[in-house]
């Protein structure tokens with residue numbers, strides 16, 4: 001059975017989820033194709049080393065959901081892919097529906113695990129009801145799956161490496177990207193971060209973000225926030241984690257002065273390690289925390305930052 005994964009390039013870099021998809025596909029298939037639109041041979045090497053057998057390069061550099069959907073459709077058909085894996089990112093979500101409609105395939109979004117996959121059927125595991133529960137879903141092939149970033153372990157793979165070039169037409173494109181407002185600048189973006197330090201109402205005011213930002217800088221982490229902090233006008237909405245913000249799944253999520261409301265947990269509950277710093281021992285966040293620290297964050301976070309600085313040269 002052949003599986004097609006679709007890589008994603010952002011600012012000239014291969015997004016990590018692209019390699020996760022190659023690894024996830026490798027676990028269920030002995031023939032893994034990856035479509036790389038706008039990438040180069042170095043990106044292809046990264047994909048080979050994490051699971052791909054064949055990287056199909058396409059030179060299109062400008063994103064449009066129609067063009068990406070058309071090219072992915074053509075390659076999926078050509079490779080007779082029974083399962084197509086896309087990143088569950090803003091971009092992947094944008095054209096996954098279009099692709100599944102063109103392929104007449106079932107679509108399951110935001111999966112965190114592929115339980116099994118065959119020519120006929122795929123079984124996947126995904127959060128439902130804003131992360132309050134997990135569901136196992138069976139879908140008949142062909143299937144398009146969007147996969148939550150940071151949910152898949154990276155494998156080391158070696159084998160024959162083939163690069164093909166696709167010259168398939170981008171087809172009819174009626175909408176074009178004209179501008180990107182990259183608010184957030186050079187800071188680590190939430191969706192890409194393997195560590196997130198997040199602040200809630202407990203940080204008391206915007207003048208205290210530098211305490212968390214310093215820890216972010218030390219750890220190479222992204223800065224997140226609860227809706228309470230966003231609604232108070234302390235930080236822009238693009239930092240919000242939760243049901244009405246971003247869904248993240250970092251290796252480590254450090255929640256500072258966040259109570260752990262269900263709507264916040266919906267956005268970060270699948271983090272691998274959750275560290276909660278809260279001065280209320282009964283705060284609900286401690287129910288999901290891997291490590292719970294009952295402390296005043298203004299006392300604890302600077303100490304943590306100083307200690308990390310000593311070990312991270």
Ligand SMILES: Cc1cc2nc3c(=O)[nH]c(=O)nc-3n(C[C@H](O)[C@H](O)[C@H](O)COP(=O)(O)OP(=O)(O)OC[C@H]3O[C@@H](n4cnc5c(N)ncnc54)[C@H](O)[C@@H]3O)c2cc1C
Nearest residue numbers: 200201202226227228242243244245257259263264279297
């Ligand atoms: C439809 C809907 C959608 C929503 N979507 C989201 C969403 O996407 N994201 C989201 O976050 N929320 C969302 N909410 C809001 C959510 O219900 C909570 O109100 C919000 O998450 C609370 O934010 P908080 O934990 O920062 O504040 P609080 O609940 O007020 O908690 C603050 C915490 O800080 C602790 N604290 C105070 N001082 C200190 C200190 N010095 N040191 C350490 N700890 C301290 C307190 O003990 C407390 O636990 C949504 C709500 C609704 C109804």
